[in-house]
Amino acid sequence: xxxxxxxxxxxxxxxxxxxxxxxxxxxxxxxxxxxxxxxxxxxxxxxxxxxxxxxxxxxxxxxxxxxxxxxxxxxxxxxxxxxxxxxxxxxxxxxxxxxxxxxxxxxxxxxxxxxxxxxxxxxxxxxxxxxxxxxxxxxxxxxxxxxxxxxxxxxxxxxxxxxxxxxxxxxxxxxxxxxxxxxxxxxxxxxxxxxxxxxxxxxxxxxxxxxxxxxxxxxxxxxxxxxxxxxxxxxx
Ligand code: HEC
Ligand code: HEC
Numbered sequence: 674x675x676x677x678x679x680x681x682x683x684x685x686x687x688x689x690x691x692x693x694x695x696x697x698x699x700x701x702x703x704x705x706x707x708x709x710x711x712x713x714x715x716x717x718x719x720x721x722x723x724x725x726x727x728x729x730x731x732x733x734x735x736x737x738x739x740x741x742x743x744x745x746x747x748x749x750x751x752x753x754x755x756x757x758x759x760x761x762x763x764x765x766x767x768x769x770x771x772x773x774x775x776x777x778x779x780x781x782x783x784x785x786x787x788x789x790x791x792x793x794x795x796x797x798x799x800x801x802x803x804x805x806x807x808x809x810x811x812x813x814x815x816x817x818x819x820x821x822x823x824x825x826x827x828x829x830x831x832x833x834x835x836x837x838x839x840x841x842x843x844x845x846x847x848x849x850x851x852x853x854x855x856x857x858x859x860x861x862x863x864x865x866x867x868x869x870x871x872x873x874x875x876x877x878x879x880x881x882x883x884x885x886x887x888x889x890x891x892x893x894x895x896x897x898x899x900x901x902x903x904x905x906x907x908x909x
Contacts, residue, residue, distance in 0.1 A: 698792055700799025704729070707788045707796065711781075716804060716812050726778055727770065733804035739769045749801050756797035760784045825901020828894055832886065840905050846883055847875050853906035863899035864892075 711726035718728030837845035870885035
């Protein structure tokens with residue numbers, strides 16, 4: 674459970690960081706609008722064989738590594754200036770990309786006319802506050818926690834079941850352990866209840882409603898969830 678809470682906190686933290694904006698411009702949105710056609714923006718990035726440009730995380734790390742600055746505190750302002758210049762006046766000699774990558778990608782086409790200097794300022798500020806080793810480590814840890822989870826639990830997070838249920842504790846609805854105990858391994862029944870929702874089966878919950886997940890889950894997902902719920906009885 675702790676892992677889940679931490680994951681949510683993390684997501685909140687991420688979105689909180691991303692609220693930081695230059696003037697009234699939203700660097701995150703602008704980056705998505707103006708740069709995502711070629712650069713993959715994920716943190717950490719998924720890489721593809723036929724990608725058009727290096728992932729934005731690599732670009733940000735690159736620039737921070739290679740930029741010449743007299744001291745640490747000048748690094749980010751200089752890196753921001755580099756982005757503002759490069760996007761309008763790109764060239765092979767300025768690029769920090771290694772020769773091999775430059776050959777594969779080709780030099781970036783100038784984005785002159787597509788993006789203003791003010792917008793680039795906001796984009797670059799966002800880039801260097803978002804693509805950091807700290808955020809990467811945290812995102813990677815959250816992904817690893819999700820990966821290690823049983824598929825059923827991962828689905829329970831993704832489908833928001835855990836806003837009303839916990840494995841062992843009653844919340845808005847009965848604990849999954851109690852549900853498992855009542856239905857004794859009847860995966861098909863439980864899957865059907867997830868599909869259609871339920872009301873009045875659990876007197877202690879005062880007529881609270883279990884919404885139907887017919888449209889929000891596939892049959893396979895409901896079965897995975899139901900199998901995981903059934904296992905909760907033995908994990909007390
Ligand atoms: C049409 C595709 C395309 C778009 C749109 C695009 N880029 Fe690029 N970009 C590239 C390619 C290809 C490279 C790698 C070759 C190079 O360094 O020029 C690159 C490289 C860069 C580099 C230099 C990386 C380095 O290591 O030196 C920066 C900075 C950059 N892009 C920023 C941006 C930003 C910011 C935007 C959005 C405003 C953007 N790009 C939009 C294709 C694109
Ligand atoms: C908005 C709150 C809410 C959400 C979201 C929710 N549930 Fe429920 N759930 C409840 C309540 C309340 C009950 C008890 C309803 C009753 O008394 O029949 C319940 C009951 C159940 C039951 C037992 C039904 C029965 O026939 O006894 C199962 C199984 C179940 N939930 C699974 C899930 C799964 C899986 C999810 C996510 C896909 C989920 N719930 C999401 C509130 C919720």
